[in-house]
Amino acid sequence: MSFFKKLFKYPSENEPKELSLEENELPLDQIFVQNFLKNNGKFLYCTSLEEVTLNLANITEENSWETITCNDYDLLKLVKTIQVKTIDNFNSSHPIFISCEHLISENGSILFSSNQLKECKISELSGNFIVYATTSQLVKNNGDSLTGIKTRYQGNIPSNISAIKNYNPNSKDIDFMNYGNTNAKNLYLLLFEDL
Numbered sequence: 001m002s003f004f005k006k007l008f009k010y011p012s013e014n015e016p017k018e019l020s021l022e023e024n025e026l027p028l029d030q031i032f033v034q035n036f037l038k039n040n041g042k043f044l045y046c047t048s049l050e051e052v053t054l055n056l057a058n059i060t061e062e063n064s065w066e067t068i069t070c071n072d073y074d075l076l077k078l079v080k081t082i083q084v085k086t087i088d089n090f091n092s093s094h095p096i097f098i099s100c101e102h103l104i105s106e107n108g109s110i111l112f113s114s115n116q117l118k119e120c121k122i123s124e125l126s127g128n129f130i131v132y133a134t135t136s137q138l139v140k141n142n143g144d145s146l147t148g149i150k151t152r153y154q155g156n157i158p159s160n161i162s163a164i165k166n167y168n169p170n171s172k173d174i175d176f177m178n179y180g181n182t183n184a185k186n187l188y189l190l191l192f193e194d195l
Contacts, residue, residue, distance in 0.1 A: 028105045028138045029191075035108025041167035042188045049078065052132065052190050056097070057082040059130055059188050063095070068130070070097040072116070075132055090120050095128035101161075102145040103138045103191075109165030110189070111145050113158035122162050122183045127169045129187045134194040 026034075036043055044055045056078060060068065070079050071088040075097055079086050087094060102111040110131055112122070139145045150157060166184035 028140060029135055032103050032105040032108060032138055035105065036103075036167075036189065037108075039108045039165055039167050041108065042186075044188065044190050046190055046192045049192070052192055053078050053081045055190055056130065057084075060084045060095075063128070065095050065128075067094050068097050069094045069126070071118075072097075072099055075099060078132070090118065090125055092124065092126050094126055095130060096126050097130045097132070099132050100137065101149055103133055103189075104140075104142060104145050104163070105138060106141045107165055109163040110187070111142075111149075111161065111163045113149065113162075114160035115158045117160050117162070119160060121160075122164060122185070125185075127186055129164070129185045130190065131187060132190045132192065134192045136194050 033043055044059075046052045046055060059065075060082065065084065067085040067087060068079070069088070069090055070076055070086045071090075076086065079097060086097075090096065098112070098116050100110050100116060101113050103109075104111060110133070117125075139148055146161075149161065162183065164183050164185050164187060167187045169184045169186055
């Protein structure tokens with residue numbers, strides 16, 4: 001082997017090549033979970049609605065949350081089966097149980113709109129989120145998520161579109177592009193398999 005090959009570590013014909021994430025063509029759900037966990041998110045995979053309610057009950061018990069905020073009619077059906085009080089007005093003192101628009105695989109972020117957040121800014125809400133999402137809400141990137149919103153809500157596109165991608169509220173992100181972004185939340189994701 002030549003000096004330059006050793007120095008730059010060019011693989012020989014006999015050595016197996018390591019495949020990158022793109023070459024592996026991992027499914028969107030695996031890419032999302034890897035990025036989500038890398039961003040300090042807490043992930044719970046559910047194959048039935050019973051698992052969703054069991055995990056929700058475990059989360060509230062683990063954190064000693066007696067009251068949560070939930071204003072989604074469908075999610076309220078799940079909350080009624082566990083021992084926790086609900087309120088429907090967002091505030092900063094109670095954890096939020098909420099749905100989302102999309103799960104973005106490329107960076108592990110979760111996209112919301114006014115359909116979930118109403119007129120509230122993410123930074124004004126509680127530091128604790130429990131998000132219910134389905135595998136059909138997975139998209140590859142930000143562009144796909146915005147295209148999905150445009151297609152789904154033709155003629156009535158929601159406002160207040162924003163995302164959470166940092167799941168450690170105590171982190172000090174010094175990235176220039178995120179300066180002033182206070183959307184970091186302690187976030188649990190209940191991902192329901194619907195495909």
